[in-house]
Amino acid sequence: MSSSTAYRSLHDPDLIEEYLFLVGDGDEDGATDFAEALLDEGVPAQRIMVDLIGGAQGRVGELWAANEWSIAREHAATAVNERVLATLAGRVRSRPTRGRITLACVDGEWHGLPARILAELLRMDGWRVDFLGASVPGPHLITHLHQTGPDAVALSCMIPTRLPRAHAAITACHAAGIPVIAGGRGFGPGSRYAERLGADAWASTAEEAVTRLASDWPPPPAPEFPTEFLGDEEYTHLVRSRPQLIDTAMQRLAAAYPAVHHYSEHQREATMEDFGHIADFLAASLYIDEPQVFRDFTAWTASVLTSRSVPVSALKAGLRLIRDQLIDFPKATTTLDEALTDLTSPAVPPPPTTH
Ligand code: B12
Missing domain, CATH: 1.10.1240.10 (Methionine synthase domain)
Structure with missing residues (x-):
């Protein structure tokens, strides 16, 4: 060949x-x-x-x-x-001929492989790369930056629930005077979320990031970084009441969806985890003010549950149980209603991406 x-x-x-x-x-x-x-x-x-x-x-x-x-x-x-x-x-060995880059996954982000692929591509392109791996807590990232003084931070976020942490990390990198290139599916299908969170650059693939960093770095300073916390009262409430929201939903689930009476311990645990994902995706979509983030998540969850013989009605019951506890929060209820309407349409839309 x-x-x-x-x-x-x-x-x-x-x-x-x-x-x-x-x-x-x-x-x-x-x-x-x-x-x-x-x-x-x-x-x-x-x-x-x-x-x-x-x-x-x-x-x-x-x-x-x-x-x-x-x-x-x-x-x-x-x-x-x-x-x-x-x-x-x-x-494939290569000698560093360019600057130094710190590459990290956002706190709570366990999809390490895509970032690792990027790390290797950057290394082959002549960068000295400090690959910090999955889930790097913000304060540790910043300590590392002070110790190594890189020319850029490349921040990977594959899952939108980590966007509030990504925002905190970007803000902290700027405070340390280091520009950030953002990437990974969590930042959305385009650069919009990355821009909203103040990233200096965004790339959709590792190769695009290599080209961008080789040709146009450091970028001209952005006119103004949105350094302030983006979350509003609804977001704050949702994050603070997360444990209680999940507990209450679990307690009420059997009445709303009687099949739960026959659930095994494992099924109950998985259901609780699913409530956690519902709360986290809803919080992320409120944080960046993008209901679509939540709707994509529910469409994908419906398809995953269907392949495990769990009917969509179970997910709908779960969404309503969360909604009932958030009636004083208009953005959250509207987002949940939109997701419920999506699930009611004759065919649940296919998942936006694969897992
Ligand atoms: C494997 C996988 C996992 C593995 C991760 C193992 C590992 N060590 O990496 C495990 C099982 C742990 C996992 C867990 C979960 N996952 Co997962 N996972 C995937 C999957 C199938 C592949 C990811 C991957 O490696 N892709 C291959 C790479 C090469 O793809 P890529 O995106 O094209 O990568 C390029 C770009 O993203 C870019 N890039 C990446 N980082 C960066 C950084 C910068 C700076 C730049 C410029 C570019 C860049 O460069 C890469 C190379 O070109 C994806 C779906 C998919 N098809 O990608 C879901 C996916 C990412 N997971 C998802 C979800 C929901 C989860 C869970 C919540 C599932 C659950 N119910 O528990 C958890 C969350 C864990 C966590 N907190 O992080 C969702 C994210 C939802 C979303 N974006 O809306 C996805 C998209 C699936 C889906 N359709 O919903 N997952």
């Missing part, structure tokens, strides 16, 4: 599926050999990392969402992907 054939074939779903089989089988050596063979054939490491490893990781999530793979299998597959990425990174 010539390198150009290999390059094209990385977009071939069969190639990803072949690699995915090895990843799903927990075959670390097989998956590593597969990726190294592509590298030996001349496929750029960047392409293998983004298209093969990143592409397979997205498929892993789809299989989990469709209830075909267990969470344990997903975790095992992620671990294999991480090992393959590390092996490739070890094979």
Whole structure:
């Protein structure tokens, strides 16, 4: 296979599926050999990392969402992907010729692999990268910045519930005088949320970030950073009353959705976790004033529950139980009503992205 054939074939779903089989089988050596063979054939490491490893990781999530793979299998597959990425990174050495970058996932953000892919691409492009990994608490990030004095902070947020923490981190980086490039699906389909939270730049993919940082950094100072807390009274109430909201909803659930009487302990725990996600996504959507964030989440949750034989009516009952406790909060109730209307339409819309 010539390198150009290999390059094209990385977009071939069969190639990803072949690699995915090895990843799903927990075959670390097989998956590593597969990726190294592509590298030996001349496929750029960047392409293998983004298209093969990143592409397979997205498929892993789809299989989990469709209830075909267990969470344990997903975790095992992620671990294999991480090992393959590390092996490739070890094979492609590069000397730092540019500045220094700190790359971190926002506090509470456990999707570490996409950020790790970006870290490797930046390193290969000549940056010295301090990769701090998943879930970096704000104060520790700032201490690190004071110790290392980087030229940029790259902040990864894959899940919108972490946006309030992302805002705090961006504000703190600015106070330390360091510009921030933001990225990851949590910042939304475009740059809007990143801009609203005061990020200096945003990129949708790791490659776009590499180009941006190589050609246009540091960016001209933004005219004004929205440094103040964005959350309003509704957001604050929701965050403070989160435990009570969930407890009350759990207590009332059996009356609203009698099937709960037959739930196992595990099902009850999963339901409680789901209430937590409902509260967190609602809070995030209030924080950045984007109801769509919550509506995307409920559409996706409905499809995940359906693949686990839980009817949409269960989710609707849960949403109403939260709504009933928030009747004094107009933005929250409107958002919940919109989500409920979405779920009432004849076909629940497909999830916006995959898990
Ligand atoms: C694997 C996975 C997980 C794994 C993560 C394992 C790990 N160590 O990374 C686990 C199981 C832990 C997980 C947990 C959860 N997940 Co998840 N997960 C995924 C999944 C399937 C893949 C993520 C991934 O690695 N993709 C591959 C990368 C390469 O994709 P990518 O986005 O294209 O990456 C590029 C860009 O994002 C960009 N980028 C990333 N970071 C940065 C940073 C900067 C600065 C820049 C410029 C660019 C940039 O560069 C990357 C490379 O090009 C996604 C769905 C998907 N298809 O992506 C959901 C997804 C991210 N998860 C989601 C959810 C909801 C959850 C959970 C809440 C599920 C739950 N019910 O518990 C938890 C939350 C955990 C937490 N608090 O962080 C949602 C997020 C919702 C949303 N955005 O609206 C997604 C989108 C699925 C969905 N459709 O809803 N998840």
